[in-house]
Amino acid sequence: DICNDVLGYGPLEPLLARDDIADIMVNGSKNVYIEVNGKVEQTGIRFRDNQQLLNICQRIVSQVGRRVDESSPICDARLPDGSRVNVIAPPLAIDGTALTIRKFKKDKLTLDQLVKFGSISPQGAEILKIIGRVRCNIVISGGTGSGKTTLLNCLTNYIDRDERVITCEDSAELQLQQPHVVRLETRPPNLEGEGEVTMRDLVKNCLRMRPE
Numbered sequence: 580d581i582c583n584d585v586l587g588y589g590p591l592e593p594l595l596a597r598d599d600i601a602d603i604m605v606n607g608s609k610n611v612y613i614e615v616n617g618k619v620e621q622t623g624i625r626f627r628d629n630q631q632l633l634n635i636c637q638r639i640v641s642q643v644g645r646r647v648d649e650s651s652p653i654c655d656a657r658l659p660d661g662s663r664v665n666v667i668a669p670p671l672a673i674d675g676t677a678l679t680i681r682k683f684k685k686d687k688l689t690l691d692q693l694v695k696f697g698s699i700s701p702q703g704a705e706i707l708k709i710i711g712r713v714r715c716n717i718v719i720s721g722g723t724g725s726g727k728t729t730l731l732n733c734l735t736n737y738i739d740r741d742e743r744v745i746t747c748e749d750s751a752e753l754q755l756q757q758p759h760v761v762r763l764e765t766r767p768p769n770l771e772g773e774g775e776v777t778m779r780d781l782v783k784n785c786l787r788m789r790p791e
Contacts, residue, residue: 589635590624591680595662600682602724607675608632614724629675636666636678647676651770655750658683663750687754690733698726711737728752742791747781761788 588595594603594613602614608626612619626632633647640647640656647654652668661683668676690704699707710717711734721727735755738744745761746753753762763785768775 588639589631590626591635594622594624595658595680595682598685601684602682603678603680605632605676605678607672607677629669632678633668633676636668636676639664640666646770655767657750661751663752683752684729687732687756688729689736693730693733707734708737710734712739743789745785745788745790747778747785749778 590611591603591605594600594611599615600613601617602619604612604614604619605626606612608629608631611622611624613622614620626635636647636654639658640654642659643656645651645654645656647666647668649668649670652671654666656664656666658664658680663681663683665679666676690699690707693699694701694704707730709715717734719727719731732754735744735753735757738755738757740757741759742757743759743761744755744757745763746755747763747765749765751762751764763781765778765781766774766776
């Protein structure tokens with residue numbers, strides 16, 4: 580426990596080690612929730628106090644060269660395994676620091692698996708396979724946690740392996756298996772308000788990189 584507290588992620592370590600958890604939601608030091616199989620449940624895990632929680636959040640965001648404190652209370656970051664992290668600290672978070680972790684899924688699903696799960700009809704899957712192969716423009720939209728990234732990852736299975744693919748994301752989550760892939764990610768401004776790289780900037784540069 581001492582090692583986890585000093586070098587790792589404290590009480591969150593056992594949750595991060597579980598592959599069945601999709602999201603970890605920390606509402607202050609005493610309330611930790613997880614999402615498992617689409618259902619949110621409260622855990623018995625707690626932090627000693629709000630300072631311990633804030634210290635762990637600062638450790639997480641420092642890995643990507645950022646900080647979270649009263650002067651910069653909102654921060655997005657990513658764990659080494661690719662899990663997406665959002666932190667909002669006091670005074671904006673009234674009841675203590677709020678930490679949300681969207682865990683990176685190591686196993687990539689396929690359209691055939693989505694059919695098996697009942698998430699999509701066989702006919703719908705065949706249409707999406709065709710769309711993936713013939714370069715049709717497609718928009719994937721939905722609410723938080725509805726599976727947008729999962730579906731898009733499924734579609735990337737049907738991109739030809741010889742094509743040069745460039746992705747532009749706010750938080751890198753796509754898991755393309757093709758060998759010729761360049762992944763780009765936006766960057767927020769620093770504390771001085773400088774250095775921001777927007778999605779528009781990435782797309783503009785992407786067009787100069789010979790995407791297919």
